[in-house]
Amino acid sequence: MENKPIAQANSRRKWGAAPPGKIKIMEALKSLLEEKEFASITWGDIARRAEVTEGLIYKYFNDTKQLLFRVLEEYLRLFVDRLVVDLKGIEGSLNKLRRLIWSTIHFYASNRVSARILLLEVRRYRIYFESEAYQLVKEYSRILTEEIIEEGMKNGEIRDDISARYLRDIVFGCIEHLVLPSSLFDQELDVDELTRNACTILFDTLSIKRDEE
Amino acid sequence: MENKPIAQANSRRKWGAAPPGKIKIMEALKSLLEEKEFASITWGDIARRAEVTEGLIYKYFNDTKQLLFRVLEEYLRLFVDRLVVDLKGIEGSLNKLRRLIWSTIHFYASNRVSARILLLEVRRYRIYFESEAYQLVKEYSRILTEEIIEEGMKNGEIRDDISARYLRDIVFGCIEHLVLPSSLFDQELDVDELTRNACTILFDTLSIKRDEE
């Protein structure tokens, strides 16, 4: 129910309609996440940072997780919306894939906070998988599986001897593990180099093996 | 200093020497981890489960995380010790790799608790990377990187156009992502099928591409 107002996330006007306190609270959490682990952030921290009373937070979010998911959702929505647009003009499944990989790594690189949240925090919570945020992750996953891999299988660009689902998992696993170290140790990410590496490996894996067949 | 007593984890004598209270505490944590998130387990929970007073825990552990790492360490030590033995008799880097993959997936499958801890919990804590448990993970990683991948590069079984480090990340990423869903949703793991899939994909990726060169 909290989500209706932002049906279109980039419509700035809609956002403006959200009560200022609510926005301040979400901004406060974002800003805090840059400094400390989510688990150690208290209502008090948020209230102080947002310059709002603790009580107000309860008006809008019934528990910290809910709030976390909402914040994550916002980041993800921007990412997914953007991804959809970006993929529009591209021909060829492998080209699309390259773009998706680049965008994903770029997203992780430029949103350290979300990266840590996604890779390390939310997964631990059962209810995350019922959140709106997770829906967006599923949408992203759908794009990769259906619009890229399965498309590629149909048009002969991608091997079809392994299920699309498994191929998708490989792609995710590969990207995540390339990105993870820098999330863990706060290192800089070289988006282009990582993309190149991921593609070298993955394209090789995913493409049809003409000669070997 | 906490670690000395279990240099060889299966040496019953050493364990027997540990004070009963200490053992009870560790067992209690293990048993609790099967039921709930680590982050929500309190000293009180542990003490109650261990049938020991809270005060006693302070004799042995100053911090829940320390305790968690110790428990994890135990599991890992058994796993790594075993892996080393298992790899002994095997010829060929790809064969060794297959074995390592199988063992790893099997470990995750038969230790749901450790799987969840490793994949979801400990990574979030900085100090984990200074723990004895992490040393074991590094040892495991070393075996894969040096004894399998780099060996394979030397003997021509594994491609050398991508750094061993990246190849290792792919292997990890791939395994983890195949295992993750069942860790998250408590599903059963089909060790053999997953191993087969992981190998199909990874061997293809890692092997020298004779024809394509």
Next chain:
Amino acid sequence: MENKPIAQANSRRKWGAAPPGKIKIMEALKSLLEEKEFASITWGDIARRAEVTEGLIYKYFNDTKQLLFRVLEEYLRLFVDRLVVDLKGIEGSLNKLRRLIWSTIHFYASNRVSARILLLEVRRYRIYFESEAYQLVKEYSRILTEEIIEEGMKNGEIRDDISARYLRDIVFGCIEHLVLPSSLFDQELDVDELTRNACTILFDTLSIKRDEE
């Protein structure tokens, strides 16, 4: 001042004049009382149920108790008004008493909410005894004491060796204790059977004991 508008509770016109919000608030409390203890009902609950903002409640009531008494008052007014009418046509003090007992038990049986409020809730609050609602209880008590018991004493139907006040307390105590269990445990009430029992006992007690004198 809150009470004037409903001097005659069933005068629809008067009620119609009350602002819709006020009515909604009272209805909301009634409905909530069917579900939970009064003491645990908050402004927020009421506002939500009434589909009204919390702020509005302050326009009308400064205190949950005030609101509770007002609701109770409404129920009681209907009951007492009705009782007065019902007793009109009846001859004989014991017959009147039987009617009063039946009406009272019937009221409790068909107004579980009021029953619980009267028997368990309001008594605990000092200010209740200054409320309009309590005035109605006193009026009811007056009818029993003066119009029935004292009348009966005068016309020789009811013993006069015990003060009317005590006899009244017996009647109340008896009725209440017969009704209480079902209020506490939400059981159904058999109005006729309970009335019969109450009368058997009470008539015996209250009537003149010709032979024993």
Next chain:
Amino acid sequence: MENKPIAQANSRRKWGAAPPGKIKIMEALKSLLEEKEFASITWGDIARRAEVTEGLIYKYFNDTKQLLFRVLEEYLRLFVDRLVVDLKGIEGSLNKLRRLIWSTIHFYASNRVSARILLLEVRRYRIYFESEAYQLVKEYSRILTEEIIEEGMKNGEIRDDISARYLRDIVFGCIEHLVLPSSLFDQELDVDELTRNACTILFDTLSIKRDEE
């Protein structure tokens, strides 16, 4: 489980075994109940009065009600134990009844706190009826019903044309209503006068009606 230590309530030694903090907490509640409504007593109040930290209260009682019931239980245990002894030497059901009535009224008169708790507070809480305290009330009720009323029916002292259960309700209702006003308005109770009145009425009601039959 809290109750075991006081299996024999009057064994002072057993009580001494309870941790001092626990005793202080219970004493604090007793003392507070003399001053204010139970519902308005907070953990803070109790902690302050007991000169103990709030945290400790949680060690022993998980919620205020639990604590209330425990306190009530203590009072009741003394009362019931005493009553059993008192009834021992008495011949005749009506004589026993007189004694029970006197003891009960005397208990209410000398324990204003318990009186208010019993008549006004605890009944409102469902869980009260699962408490140890309520068991004692049931024991008291059993004594009246079985050892007095049913005994009296057998030996011809008490009428048997109305069920023992109803007769018991009358006795309770009568006593309570005689006592209630003084509980509500903090008036003094004249134990002897009230007992005399209750007996006049009740004996009359309960006794066999020789002549009228």
Next chain:
DNA sequence: AATGAATGAGAATTCATTCAT
């Protein structure tokens, strides 16, 4: 007449931690 945003103060609750025995 009604809304809804926001507050503030206090209450309940949790827990790691200490210490005397």
Next chain:
DNA sequence: GATGAATGAATTCTCATTCAT
């Protein structure tokens, strides 16, 4: 080696209440 009583400080949570619109 182990117990159990007690602490204290923080944290979560609840609500009545106000105010500008």
